[in-house]
Amino acid sequence: MSASLLDTRVPAVLVRTDRNPFHHGTLGAVRSLGRAGVDVHLVADVAGSPVRRSRFVRQLHPPPLPGAAPADIARALLRVAAQVARPAVLIPLDDASAVAVAGARAELAPAYLLPQQPGALAERVADKAELAAVCATVGIPHPLTLIPDSATEAAAAAWRLGLPTVAKWSRPWLLPTNSDLRSTVVVRSARQARELFLRTEEAGSRLLLQAFLPPGPDLDWFCHGYADRTGTVRGGGPGRKLHAWPRGAGLTAVGHWTPNAPVRALAELLVGELGYRGIFDLDFRRCATTGAYHLLDFNPRPGAQFRLFTDTAGLDVVRAQHLDLTHRPLPEGAHRPGRAFVVENYAPLSALRPAPAGRELAWHAPDDLVPGWTMWALWARHAARRLPTRLRRMCVRPERSERAERTERTERTERVEQAGAQARVVRQATGSLPPEIDNSLTDDEKANSC
Numbered sequence: 001m002s003a004s005l006l007d008t009r010v011p012a013v014l015v016r017t018d019r020n021p022f023h024h025g026t027l028g029a030v031r032s033l034g035r036a037g038v039d040v041h042l043v044a045d046v047a048g049s050p051v052r053r054s055r056f057v058r059q060l061h062p063p064p065l066p067g068a069a070p071a072d073i074a075r076a077l078l079r080v081a082a083q084v085a086r087p088a089v090l091i092p093l094d095d096a097s098a099v100a101v102a103g104a105r106a107e108l109a110p111a112y113l114l115p116q117q118p119g120a121l122a123e124r125v126a127d128k129a130e131l132a133a134v135c136a137t138v139g140i141p142h143p144l145t146l147i148p149d150s151a152t153e154a155a156a157a158a159w160r161l162g163l164p165t166v167a168k169w170s171r172p173w174l175l176p177t178n179s180d181l182r183s184t185v186v187v188r189s190a191r192q193a194r195e196l197f198l199r200t201e202e203a204g205s206r207l208l209l210q211a212f213l214p215p216g217p218d219l220d221w222f223c224h225g226y227a228d229r230t231g232t233v234r235g236g237g238p239g240r241k242l243h244a245w246p247r248g249a250g251l252t253a254v255g256h257w258t259p260n261a262p263v264r265a266l267a268e269l270l271v272g273e274l275g276y277r278g279i280f281d282l283d284f285r286r287c288a289t290t291g292a293y294h295l296l297d298f299n300p301r302p303g304a305q306f307r308l309f310t311d312t313a314g315l316d317v318v319r320a321q322h323l324d325l326t327h328r329p330l331p332e333g334a335h336r337p338g339r340a341f342v343v344e345n346y347a348p349l350s351a352l353r354p355a356p357a358g359r360e361l362a363w364h365a366p367d368d369l370v371p372g373w374t375m376w377a378l379w380a381r382h383a384a385r386r387l388p389t390r391l392r393r394m395c396v397r398p399e400r401s402e403r404a405e406r407t408e409r410t411e412r413t414e415r416v417e418q419a420g421a422q423a424r425v426v427r428q429a430t431g432s433l434p435p436e437i438d439n440s441l442t443d444d445e446k447a448n449s450c
Contacts, residue, residue, distance in 0.1 A: 006319065007326040011039040011084055013112065015077060015101070016093040017064055019177065021049035021378065024343055024362035025304030026093055027371055030056050032307065032318045035367070041088070043080055050363065050371035050378060059083075066177040070100035074107055081111035089113045089322045091279070091302070096173035098301040099123045113325040115278035116229065125274070125298040129170035129208050132426035134298075138273045140266055141292040144211040146423040154197035155190035157209045157423040164188045166210040167196050174204035186212065209423070213285045213294060220244065221260060221284040221293065222252065223267040224306050226320035227277050234330050235320030236309045238263040245346040252305045253346035257339040257357075262293055270295070279317045281306070307360045308341035344372075345379045 012033045016026055026044060034040045034056025043061045046052040052060060061083070064076040077090065090112035092098040102122035105114055124130045135142035146161065148154035158165050164186050169175060172183030181203055187193045197207050213219075218240065225236035238260040243253040267282055281303030283296045302317055310316045313333025315323075323330050338357030342350045344364060351361060364372035 005328065005331060006033075006036045006038055006322055007328055008037040008039075009086075010113070010322070010326050011041060011058070011086065011088040012322060013041045013043060013077070013080060013084065013088045013090050014093055015063070015073070015090065015097045016044040017066070017068060017073065017096045017173075018094040019045045019066060021046070022345065022375070022382075023049070023051075023093070023304065025302055025306065027051045027054060027363065028304070028307040029091060029093060029302060029318050030054050031365060031368055032316055033322060034058075036314075036319060036322075038322065041080060041084060043076065044093075048378065050374040053370040053374050054368055055370070056368060067174075068096075070103050073097060073100035074104035077101070077104075077108060078111060081108075087111060087113055089325050091318060091321060093301055094173065095126045095299065095301065098299075099126055099173065102300070115227075115321070115325070117277050118275050121274060121276060122278075122300040125276070126173070126300055127170050127205075128168045128172070128297070129206055129426065131295070131298055132208075134274070135270075135295055136426070138270055140270055141287075141294045143213055143294050143296070145426040146209045147206060147426060148193075148197055148209065148423040151194040151197045153423045154207060154209065155194040158187055158190045158193035160423075161209055161211050163190070164212050165193070166212050167193060168208050168210065169203045169205050170208055171205035176202065176204070208426075213287055215244075215285070216288055219286045219288060221258075221263050221286065222255070222303060222305070223263050223282045223284065224280070224303050224309050224317055225267060225271070226279050226317040226324070227271050228320070228324045228330070229277070231272060231275070231277070233268055233271060234324075235311075235315050235317040236306070237335055238267075239305070239308055239341075243347050243350065245343070251343075251346075252303075252341065253343045254350045255305050255308055255341045257308055257335070257337050259335075259337050266293060266295070270298075276300075279306075279321055305341045305343075305362075308339060310339075310360065311335055345375060 014029050030040050030042060030051060031054065039058040040056055041059050041061060042057050043063050045063050061080045064073045090101060092101050099122055101108060102117050103120065105117065108114065125134060129147055132142050132145040146157040148157050167185045167187045169183055175181050175183065181199060193209060200207055220241035221238060222241060223238045225233040227233055237257055239255045240258040241252045241255050244250040245253040263284055271280065279302050281299040281301065284293045285296055286293050306317050311333030313331035315331055315333050320330055336358060340355045340359040342359060343362040344351045363375045
C-alpha cells in the first residue's frame with residue numbers, strides 16, 4: 001500500500017495492558033502502520049519484549065499498572081494524548097483496553113478518533129457468559145453454556161455436559177497477574193469443576209461451563225474484519241487454524257487464509273445485527289457431528305494473526321480503521337487465499353516449509369530485523385526457565401494418573417447427590433446442540449437451551 005493512501009498527519013496510539021512479552025500482534029500493528037508512514041505511539045509494557053526494538057515505534061509510553069481499572073486506563077490515555085498533542089487514531093490490542101476505551105468513549109473522543117460503537121457492546125461481546133445470550137438473540141450457534149451458582153452446581157454441570165467439558169472465566173481480562181488461573185481450561189472431572197468455582201472471587205468474574213466440541217482437522221476457524229462507519233465489513237476474511245499453541249485450544253501458531261462462505265456469512269450477520277463498529281476477531285469451531293459452526297469467542301480488537309489478511313492493496317484491519325476514521329477511501333484489493341501466517345517460536349518447522357501462496361511471519365521481517373533476532377534470544381531464556389517445571393510434571397504424571405482414577409471412582413458415588421443441583425442454562429441458538437448432549441437433557445432443559 002502506498003503511504004500516500006493514509007493520512008500520515010494523524011498518528012496512531014496502540015494500547016495494551018496485557019504484559020505478555022511475546023504478543024506478536026502488537027508488533028504486527030506497529031509494523032503495519034509504521035510502514036505506511038504513520039507515527040506509532042505504543043502504550044504497553046514492552047521492557048522484556050522484542051516489540052520495543054522495532055524501528056517503526058515512534059515513541060514508547062508507560063502503560064497503566066497491571067489490573068488497572070477502566071477509569072485508570074482512560075486517564076493514562078489522556079496523559080498520552082497530551083504528549084502527542086494532536087488527535088490520533090486509538091487502537092486497543094487486548095480485551096481490557098478495548099473494554100476501557102469503549103466505556104470511556106465520550107471522555108476520550110476529543111483527543112482520539114474512535115469508531116461509533118453502541119453503548120457497552122464491546123464489554124458485552126467480550127464477556128464469555130454474555131456472548132452466549134448474544135448468540136441466542138442473533139441466531140448464531142454457540143456451545144451449550146451453564147453458569148453455576150455454587151461449587152455443587154459446578155460439579156453437577158460438568159456431569160450434565162459430559163466430561164471433558166470446557167471451563168471459562170467470563171471476563172478473563174480480570175484474572176490477576178501471575179496467577180495460575182487460565183482463561184480457558186478443559187475440565188476432566190467434576191471435582192476439578194468444583195475446585196475452579198471455589199476460586200471465583202480470586203478470578204474476579206463468573207465461572208461458566210460449556211459443552212466440549214472436540215478439535216480436529218479443518219474444525220477450527222477464525223474470521224477477522226473491520227466494520228466501517230456504514231457497517232460494511234472490510235480488511236479481513238476467514239482463516240483456518242492449522243496448528244494451535246497450546247495444542248487444541250490455544251492461539252493460532254499456523255493459519256491459512258481460506259475462503260469459507262458460512263463463516264463469513266455468520267460474521268457479517270452478527271456484526272450487522274449488533275450494529276458493531278470497529279475491528280473484530282471471531283473464533284469458530286465446527287461441530288464434526290452436525291457440521292454447524294459454533295462461535296467460541298468475540299474479541300473486540302485485532303487478533304494476533306490479523307496480518308494474515310493483508311490483501312493485494314496492502315489493506316489489513318488496522319490500516320482499514322486508520323483510513324476509515326480519517327475519512328480516506330479504502331482501496332479495493334483482491335483476497336489472497338492460501339496465504340499463511342506462522343508464529344516461529346511456536347511452529348519453527350512450518351516457518352521453513354515452502355509457502356507457494358505467500359507467508360507472513362510473526363516476528364521476522366526483512367525491513368525490521370532486530371525484533372526477530374531479539375525474540376529468539378528471549379525465547380531461549382523463557383524456555384530454559386520453564387524446563388525444570390515441565391520435567392517435574394513428567395516425572396509425577398504416573399502417580400497423578402492413579403490419583404485421578406481414584407478421584408473418578410469417588411465422583412461416581414457423588415453423582416447421585418449432585419444430580420439435583422441445576423446450573424442456569426444460558427439460552428442457545430436453535431440447532432446448536434450436538435445430539436450426544438441434546439439427548440442427555442430433560443424436556444425443560446431443551447426448552448431453555450434451543
